[in-house]
Amino acid sequence: MLMRSTSTLLAALVAASLFSGCNKENAPAAGATATTPTAPAASASGEPTPDTVVATYGDGQKITFGELNEQLQEPLANLEKQKFQMRRQGLDNLVTRRLVEGEAKKRGVTVEQLFKAEVEDKVPQPTEEEMKQVFEANKERMEKGATFEKKKAEIVDFLNGSRRQQRAGEFIESLRSNANIKVTLPEPPKPPVVRKTVAATGxxxxxxxxxxxxxxxxxxxxxxxxxxxxxxxxxxxxxxxxxxxxxxxxxxxxxxxxxxxxxxxxxxxxxxxxxxxxxxxxxxxxxxxxxxxxxxxxxxxxxxxxxxxxxxxxxxxxxxxxxxxxxxxxxxxxxxxxxxxxxxxxxxxxxxxxxxxxxxxxxxxx
The missing domain is CATH 3.40.30.10 (Glutaredoxin)
Incomplete structure (x- = not known):
């Protein structure tokens, strides 16, 4: 039986892991109310020009788009970095997908058949000793009354899944290493270095x-x-x-x-x-x-x-x-x-x- 469908298999093997983090929920900040009586002037990039007024407050006081960007320099730079990383990961995934599809076409087989030959058929079945080692290492976390015979099928699935993933990774890496891949995606400009004082205690x-x-x-x-x-x-x-x-x-x-x-x-x-x-x-x-x-x-x-x-x-x-x-x-x-x-x-x-x-x-x- 094949491991997964073509689309699911490829997605699992080359899916992007966005480099992000856990964040607190932030309430909207109170303060000046932005006013946009007319459409702001835009630069060539589609953003407002630095001198575009983005908010007014008090007795005609103004905040410009340039001042806003200056205030948010560090988080905006991080955002640009994340956008680059997302594109870079997406580019890697696209290259990998096309290499896999190209290899399948060259051999005259489907992607499913290719992965059966290069992954499924090359993964050895776990031995009884290997399965018992996994059971012994994890039995304290299992439900009361769990036995090796009851858990044997789960252990086989676990070991086979891990080995398939490893073998698939090796196969994809072999395709990539022989493909003369050159990435010319431009990186965003590096922001000025900002250092913060943080105690190294712990x-x-x-x-x-x-x-x-x-x-x-x-x-x-x-x-x-x-x-x-x-x-x-x-x-x-x-x-x-x-x-x-x-x-x-x-x-x-x-x-x-x-x-x-x-x-x-x-x-x-x-x-x-x-x-x-x-x-x-x-x-x-x-x-x-x-x-x-x-x-x-x-x-x-x-x-x-x-x-x-x-x-x-x-x-x-x-x-x-x-x-x-x-x-x-x-x-x-x-x-x-x-x-x-x-x-x-x-x-x-x-x-x-x-x-x-x-x-x-x-x-x-x-």
Missing amino acids: AAKGPENAPITIVEFSDFQCPYCSRANESVDQVMKAYPTQVRLVFRHFPLEIHAQAPKASEAALCAQDQGKFWEMHDKLFANQRALEIPQLKGYAKELGLDTAKFNKCLDDGAKASIVQADLADGQKAGVNGTPAFFINGILLSGAQPFEEFKSVIDAELQPKK
């Missing part, structure tokens, strides 16, 4: 004297924060002696379980297991109720009596609130947010975005 990894310090503001319930972990891991592997990572907490109002999850990580930190709990929480973002947090402490081998008291007493709530306040003061309004030597990188960005900032920071200063 759980950390990497050398204390590293020339690059990344302060991450994150929310354990935010899926974009979990997605960003892959890029952060790449950074730490690529710059083992040059980057220090500091984790700070920024639980959003829209994520009810995030504050207590942050407290759980800090309670685990008291026992030297912050990063282990960090990974556990991100791996189980849909299971962050207090009983589950206590279960993770047990799985990690913590002193559960101390951990449970710390969590129940709210002993770490003030630290979480202090991190939240510092993040807001620095201009964080969504997660994840990274300050690389004070330079803000917002959202679940790819490794290349981190690398661009880090490499520039490592260049000798003139």
Whole structure:
């Protein structure tokens, strides 16, 4: 049986992951009322010219489009970057789709037949031993009375799905590597570098004297924060002696379980297991109720009596609130947010975005 239909299969393999983040809901700001008695003058780009009046207030006071852009320089630059990344990802997906369709046409087969030959038929079936290893590693999280025989079909589906995805990725990468792809999509101009002062206090990894310090503001319930972990891991592997990572907490109002999850990580930190709990929480973002947090402490081998008291007493709530306040003061309004030597990188960005900032920071200063 084929894994998926043509369109679903291709969409799954080359779908764009927009580099974004979790955001708080912001109420409209009170203040001046915009007035547009006539259509504003437009520049060649279709936007109003800088001297176009976009609002009036008081006794004939005016605000121009240029003044508005100056006020919003940083978020507008981030928006342009996100638009570029969206187009870049879309371009990659379009190239991949056409390469797959071209390969199928060259072989005289359908896309479904191509993926059956290159993916389905090349994925080995899991062995009994492999299935038992998966069962043993996950049985504590299964419902009461779960047995290997009852879960066997689910385990087979899990292993086959993972292996199909890996094999499909390898096949697509082989097509791309032989296609002499050249991307000429123009990048937006880089905005002026703005540095903000952010205290590097909290759980950390990497050398204390590293020339690059990344302060991450994150929310354990935010899926974009979990997605960003892959890029952060790449950074730490690529710059083992040059980057220090500091984790700070920024639980959003829209994520009810995030504050207590942050407290759980800090309670685990008291026992030297912050990063282990960090990974556990991100791996189980849909299971962050207090009983589950206590279960993770047990799985990690913590002193559960101390951990449970710390969590129940709210002993770490003030630290979480202090991190939240510092993040807001620095201009964080969504997660994840990274300050690389004070330079803000917002959202679940790819490794290349981190690398661009880090490499520039490592260049000798003139």
